[in-house]
Amino acid sequence: MGGSAKDRAGRPSAAAAEEYVAEVEAVGREIQDPVAKLRFLRSSLRDYPRLAPVDGVPSGRARRILYRWASLESLRGLSAREPQAAGGPGARRKVLVSRAAAALTLLLAAGRLVMGLAALVVVFAVGSAAYRHARPNADPVMASVPGSASVGPVALPPRAGLAPASVWLVEMGAGFELYSNGLRIDNTYEVGGEPRRFRVFDRTSGLRGEMQSRPVGILFHTSESDVWPLEAAYNETLRDSTQRLLRYVRRNHLYNYVVDRFGRVYRVVEEETKANHAGHSVWTRGDEVYLSLNSAFLGVSFETRWEGGHALPITQAQFLAGRNLSDYLRARWAIAADMCVAHGLTSVNPKKHLIGHHVDWARGFPFEAFGLPDQYSRPAPAVVVFGFGYDEDFLKVMGEPWPGVREAERALSEEAARAGRSLEDLRRERQQLYDRWLGEQSQAEEATASGRAEPAPAGPAGG
């Protein structure tokens, strides 16, 4: 190892390369940070050709010292750019000072760690106590008669007792609002949505009215979500399931309100803003025609699955809370009773011109017990105004349409007969009108969003 290791061309020989690599590896092993090590190794290999003069040094020991020194210099250069490499051996001359400093740092860090752990224990203990206090043990108090925990058909409670003259806010606290009719709204999940902006079509003139921003109706939904048995054994699951539903509703801005199975009322999307609850839908009031009801209607969803609506699918607690909520919303926004309707009665498929695209509450909503008119017997607006029909899939779910559909069909037939036209012809004309109005509404919304002028209205519904 004592002689020169350069080849005839003046390049470092294989033996010299091995010596260099050995020194680089020795330095590399001292580096703790993988990225710093990677940088060091790669830069050292890159720099090797520049160390050719070292190869001419006759003493192997001297060459190795020079290679080591070059490696350390390389590391020092990297350390200046990379603080994480600074703990490497580049500062070996300062090793005693570094070790003393490291020991001191370690002691201080250990002290801080102990203090931190102690603080953590205290915080955890206080937090646990607060949590237990705020959320009682999962085992529920059995208030029902044993064996009657499952939900059967409910007897709808009459409006007995003294009712307040109006619904007002009694108290507001962190995460809740309490109203005079007993309604308690949890607002911990509340988020803002897009502003309400909608115009109403006039059925006779086809003109669209002024831009409105206040809700004029309530649409009742079912969440069509996981529903667990209302039994004590499922208590945790019931609670967790609701939390997950609420997170989902909040994430997607689905409803303004959710009423959970224990009758708790959650405001999710602010009332002043629209939720994505209605999809393509139609409702009317006199000559006023409302299309796509997200903006015009508040969305209230009961945590349940509708499943045909042959039995009331909500709990007694949900029923009472829902009724109080309905009273509060109607009072606050001056909503007419005939503008409170079930989603299934309004939902349409615009491409196929069919009613019942969604069928939640298309049967079985307790309108009367809510103090509302029976919307099932009212002629279905989508049928009478826009000539919509239904298909086999609808009948598979519903068995038969609600009475208002039959009533609307009868009215449409009579109108066709009076005009001396075929029913199909009249239907087609009405469906085309829907397409035009819907297109117009979409264009107007796009224009509003982009600041352009809205297009002119298309014309009256006729008849």
Next chain:
Amino acid sequence: MEERKDHLWKVAQEVEERIDEMEKAGAAPAGIDVGTSKVVAARRRAKGIESASQLNAFIPVPYSRFTETILGQNEISYFREGSELVIFGSATEKFANMFNADVRRPMADGMVNPKEKMALPVLEAIIQTLLPKAKSQGEILAFSVPAAPTGKETELTYHEATLRHHFESMGYKATAINEGLAVIFSELEDNNFTGIGLSCGGGMCNGTLAFLSIPSIMFSIAKGGDYIDQAVGSVVGESATRVKVIKEEGLDLSRAPRDKFEKALHIYYDDLVESLVEALRRAISRAEKMPRSDRPLPIVIAGGSAKPRGFKELFERALKGRSMPIEIAGVRLAGDPLTATARGALIAAMYEK
């Protein structure tokens, strides 16, 4: 049925929580292992490297409002495509088991599957659940790519370019790293990144021999966990998805097989390992530029297919049965075989920063 739903939620929840934590890590280099079976992302946080994974698979189910709500409520990843809901990621396998159907894969044999029309939308959706968009343009990201199997070089070019384009559209400056080298970066730091890194994944096995972090040999074989699942499934009459689940529930290759199912698994694992060791031997034998080193080299094995108990011993036996051109110092499994490649990619990203 109810228990299954609960379990689904837990799977999804765990992934969500870890992803949330990673998102909070903010602007930092990221490493991502885009594997046939799993996509794993790694980021550096104050308390160390954090990783999260998603199954790289999907299953379409017919659209219904109820199904959509259940998926949303249970925080299961999905998107709507026409009349179908495409469930993707970690919950896919559970759904496949429920419906007794095979999952579909955006990737095959380590690369984007050209025969799968949903490949890119699903792969992009899966990546987006693991990796938020870059907070500032040009954040560094390193993603793993396999070594091209013979004759598939052009497909690798397409695969790498597709991923790079997607990551760049998310605001990252993307750099590719060979899978085997990523394993070396994450596992052979104590050895100055010198040795052999093997990654046994779902679609293929990759190997790299590096000297002081510089790769000298890279090779791959088109056999991996999927090959075992399909082969075993066809001989025992089970779906590949079901085989995978059973395999991951606790296959022990060090124990004599107890039934025909385990026997088939042993046979195909033997075949996989033999193929891998032979490919390693051949790659080293054919190498023209091997670094001079008298030291024996360590082998480290990573990847989900290396997880069954007894895999290392099986590999060692196969190694002893062959005359290797270099001396091997020993074989060991990666500390966390599933995340080793992603962690190595993260080191590469931090190096590039």
